[in-house]
Amino acid sequence: MKVVVAGAGRLGTKIAQVLVAAHHHVTLLDNDEERVAQLRHQTAGHLITGDACEPTVLEHAGARTADLVVVATGQDDTNLVASLLAKRHFSVPRVAARVNDDENAWLFDRSWGVDIALPTAAPLVSLIEEATGATDTVALLRLSKAGxxxxxxxxxxxxxxxxxxxxxxxxxxxxxxxxxxxxxxxxxxxxxxxxxxxxxxxxxxxxxxxxxxxxxxx
Structure with a gap:
């Protein structure tokens, strides 16, 4: 499975690590150059710096051939725009987006290209399973946490x-x-x-x- 993860925060990075451990092809992108530089010392797939709201950045990350795009930045407006681009411009089969503010949850639906909305209050394991559609990520996540x-x-x-x-x-x-x-x-x-x-x-x-x-x- 080819996956693009936008947002190298706690959720995005952990999703990338779990999927890399399961031998999926993962590209993790973030617009913070320092954050991306720090993650190069970890197993988090291919890393690039850029704004997920820019079509050229998403295309460079592999959105055109991706099976799944996970948008997990800390900004709901960014997550919505990137989700819409992934779905409408690149026709990504499955798009998951993080909801940071519960008041915005009603926006995270198919009209914005979101197949799966990830509420911020949900446990990390549940978020990863929901985003990836996988049932075997719990064991991999536990292994990752245990080093x-x-x-x-x-x-x-x-x-x-x-x-x-x-x-x-x-x-x-x-x-x-x-x-x-x-x-x-x-x-x-x-x-x-x-x-x-x-x-x-x-x-x-x-x-x-x-x-x-x-x-x-x-």
């Missing part, structure tokens, strides 16, 4: 792990195998499972980097 990374590595013919049992792979400290995706289906990670070419290994870790994981399997 746990979700890392995936693929087994190829050249991988050192190919043909080895899972128990023979020296995993970095604080890392566990969550599941093995084989032929499109999840497979329980039993110790004697023989890794094969084409397997996708999904791991969770609170210490290891992607480079360390890659070194263990590749």
């Amino acid at each position: 746990v990374d979700v890392i995936e590595t693929a087994i190829t013919a050249r991988s050192r792990a190919a043909g080895q049992e899972l128990s023979d792979i020296p995993l970095p400290e604080g890392t566990i195998v969550a599941t093995i995706i084989r032929d499109g289906q999840p497979t329980p990670p039993s110790p004697n499972l023989l890794l094969q070419q084409g397997d996708e290994v999904l791991l969770v870790s609170h210490r290891a980097s992607e480079r360390e994981i890659h070194a263990a399997f590749q």
Whole structure:
């Protein structure tokens, strides 16, 4: 799924982080250059600086081919204008917009291009699930809050792990195998499972980097 998130505040940044962890293509934009610079040290997808109310900025962010646009700035007028642009100018299938002032909630409907209105008083998890239409974001959000990374590595013919049992792979400290995706289906990670070419290994870790994981399997 291709997603554009406008507004790099708490909600926008967390939505971007959760979707990146779920391997979606995410572009996060904000008109605050300093804020964008700070986020470059975090996992929040592709980052750009710009005004979401400018069609050229939204197009640069990927709105023309986006499956979802989330407008989560701190200004309701900005959120409405950007939502209308996303829906009417770029024909984005799904547009979600943050409602900052409850008195403006009546404006956040299809006439302004808003498919999903996100009330400011709702819990963060609920907002993310509503915006993305996903039901699996809670676990990813909890992992993110706990400082746990979700890392995936693929087994190829050249991988050192190919043909080895899972128990023979020296995993970095604080890392566990969550599941093995084989032929499109999840497979329980039993110790004697023989890794094969084409397997996708999904791991969770609170210490290891992607480079360390890659070194263990590749």
